[in-house]
Amino acid sequence: MEYNPKDIEPKWRAWWRENGTYQVKPDNSRPKFYILDMFPYPSGAGLHVGHPLGYIASDILARYKRLRGYNVLHPMGYDSFGLPAEQYAIETGIHPAQSTDQNIRRYREQLDNIGFSYDWSRELRTSDPGFYKWTQWIFQQLFNHYFDNEAGKALPIAQLEARFRESGNAAVQAACDEDTPVFSAEAWNAMSEKAHRELLLKYRLTFPEESYVNWCPALGTVLSNDEVKDGVSERGGYPVERKLMKQWSMRITAYADRLLAGLEEIDWSESIKEQQRYWIGRSQGAAVKFGVAGRPDAQIEVFTTRVDTIYGATFMVLAPEHELVSEITTEAQRQEVESYVRWAATRTEIDRMSETKKVTGAFTGAYALHPFTGDTIPVYLADYVLAGYGTGAVMAVPSGDQRDYQFARHYNLPIVPISDAQTGLDEAADPTKEGRYINSGIINGMTYAEAVPTLIRWLEARGLGKGKVQYKLRNAVFSRQRYWGEPLPVYWKDGTPYLIDAKDLPLRLPAVDKYLPTETGEPPLGRAENWRYTPPGSTESYEYELSTMPGWAGSSWYFYRYMDPHNEREFCSKEALDYWKGVDVYCGGSEHAVGHLLYSRFWNHFLYDLGLAPQKEYAKKLINQGMIQGRSNFVFRAKERFFEQYLWIKILQPFFSAESPIQLANTGHEETFTYDFAFETHDLAIEVTSYKQLDKIERVRQTTAADGKRLLLLFNEELADHINDHAYTAVKIRKALDSREAFIMTQEEPVSDILYVSYELTHKYDPECFSKLHVDVNIVDGDVLDLGRAAGKPMFHNAAFKMDPAEKKFYCSWEVEKMSKSKYNVVNPDDMVDKYGADCFRMYEMFLGPIEVGKPWDTKGITGVYNFLRKFWAQFFDEQGRFIVSEEPPGPDELRILHQTIKKVTDDIERYSMNTCVSHFMILNNELRSLKCNKRAILEPTVILMAPFAPHLSEELWRLLGHDSTVCSAPWPELNPEYLKSDTVTLAVQINGKLRGTLEAPLDMPYPDIEEIVLRQEFVQRNMQDLTIRKIVVVPNRIVNIVAN
């Protein structure tokens, strides 16, 4: 009986679905386990083989935990608000809901194909009003709370109001805007309601404010810091500029310390935790106020982490945007300063980054007063000081800070050493904390540890400064000028925002005629008719907020909704929260390190403060699956920014001969055309034995290159518009390349310093091949040539050639890169499932290597897994194809290998090492085959062990073994350590740490006997001839090391 996945897989998927096998309910009799995948954004491209990697690993874990008796919550949903659907809507007029729905259906189909054990009755979509009702509700809670620094948690804003009425805000320790004025109770009580509301906005955890934001003109929206990479938008790569705008903001900074501390209690990768720590960017230092000469009213405050270097401050630098700039600038300098400020404003982020080493600045003509010495020091502007960090001003200590040093050198400002340990100040700054201070007034002769508190005490006593903690973390911009997102449940009255009544939630997205900004530049919601709110009991109506929420809103809390997805009264019931608590294992990509993974922790801390979340940290364990990369099909030009849109293939071998012309037919389109080829001459004769997979390449065009050699052009510019065709073609070409080393790809116009690339041309030294390639490839012997990084940035990795005549080896490597539609290197999981079955695909993805590391996709290896499954299947059938297992009792060898496998697979799943599990199954199968074992007592437990990995095959065999219930609820085989023991062990014998031989010895042989036996061995005696034994180290049942000289 042949193993045919198509016969069994759809059948069992249907059965599982019909029988609700994967549906879960809270069950206090069993321990719970919550395994969550990061839900996908349903893009139009569908899944590729890289996507399911994490899903498969978590599915294996979920199935395993079920077999271990856990009540497993393993849900899936869609992060279905987002930019691409909106862009598509702008282009086509199709409502994003409609295209999103279509994409989701496609995703669901693909996910179903792979046999995941999701409880689909809990599916959710962030764009579903039943879901975003609660996103809006949480937003309202944030609006209604402030962060109390004394309590260390969020408290209702009403409590804050009460305190203001009682005693003003002087004694209130709360997270608030920097510019919050101090007021007394009397003053508060005398204010208007509008004034009250405006002041409260300075405390609320979400609030509108005028601030510099990342404005992306091309996308017509603002972006949060984590959505901007290298000065351009993460989606689309459009330029981003800084712009002062009124935006909703989340006071995440209030939680900075808790988000930092929380990292200590979660089992996430060090790299993600470090990224979050860095993003939060806590630094301890001091705030110091400098006076301005001749202006007793003005002060320049700076933040420094090195207050101990303050005596070395010989000038000050302000950011060009600093608010005091025009005030303190002298008339003589005004023109220069203004032109510098203008110049700085026009520079984009990219400009700044590419010129970080260049010193620019301007002198304001003003002088600051050094708080300790009273000296006057000049005040400059420079854009190396950032307006957005600290106070936007620094005290410049050229002897201790390299940037200040460079600036001082450029403007010929004094560089004063401040420590006797500083060296090399002729060359560079020396930021040492060693030694004792010199030229430093009250701290002369002190060490670093003594100086800092001395200085801070001095400053505090005079009101000139204080110790301060500064964060890099900024409040997160929370509004987007887009259509396809959650509407903010807010209306505007009298210039301040009000929440709509909770009973009016959800505030549904209105219909609009177009998905573009209005003619007056308002967001698309401005197009909605009658987009106004009438508060309960009011006759007036007021305009709703026109912005929507950002993409990360829904994903900041969705993990709770799965626990109770259909609840209409609460975001999640208390019972469900008490039972499921939080996520036990969270699986997803590391690209969300400082976006989703930080924002969701923030919301969770907030919900925890409200008593709505059971745990401070919602996900104890995080697994980051690596990215599966595709191979690039392109050869890049080193000196040009964009790579060729063509793929050239040069035929190296006469695989089209005059005798047997090959037809290349277009099979992908309605129009069909064929080319007949007959090549008479050939450039090279690398042996090629298989070409048949070439027969589906589309649109091949024969052409002649400049040097007169024949070339085939496989892509053409028309195809650029048909991305799917590209992907298709690229895959076909890769298959051809995979099958044989048939091609060299080359560029249109070869240039000597640019390389030709071939695909794993040879892996063994072949002198013929070598010399011919040498001629053709034009490369420097023994060199690894990096094809260069376009414009200094690794926009694309490149293929490299290495030829090493000394080693007689020739290497050629392909670059690997992210699989993406635009790179034409996508491999579709459906194709894999269609050809090999879901079980095989699942196992193969796991077999590729550890989940956390990225690796290139290589379809070749899948046959190994497929053969394994076929052979495993065959164990259950006799030659006539009848299902037959023996009821004989198993022998010790069979039991040993079974229990070894139980042990290894159990241990390895627990440590998320799925790749080695697959190996263990293969080893087990190889052993059982050589033992010709078809005994039920062995095979039945094996089927259960395999069930998490290959659920369909296991289910089929399980039923054939005579079970009525599903293998999904079978008990995990129990390890019996007795069976692992054997009578003898293989002892390795080393002499001075070198392996000299092995010998079979009885288990647990006593020491003197071991020594005796070992020394009797022929190979030991032979190697011991001139040596005297010093010592014999015995590791029981493993190794004997004879130390001798």
Next chain:
RNA sequence: GCGGGAAUGGCGGAAUGGUAGACGCGUUGGUCUCAAACACCAAUGGCCGCAAGGUCGUGCGAGUUCGAGUCUCGCUUCCCGCACCA
């Protein structure tokens, strides 16, 4: 520049301080076949050797240890993240 991680055959990758290279791919040889494919069997880190065996081997250099891919120190290279953060 700073932070995190990695480096093991032709390739993906295994190895609680204890026989490096499990398992798979690929390759080579063989069986089957008119032939091919599939399948099956065998070999497969390099070098020397007919063989037995020897010898060198986990990026480089030191160290700890009876014993190091694994631990320590110092480098190199690559990947990821951040990047004028005062």
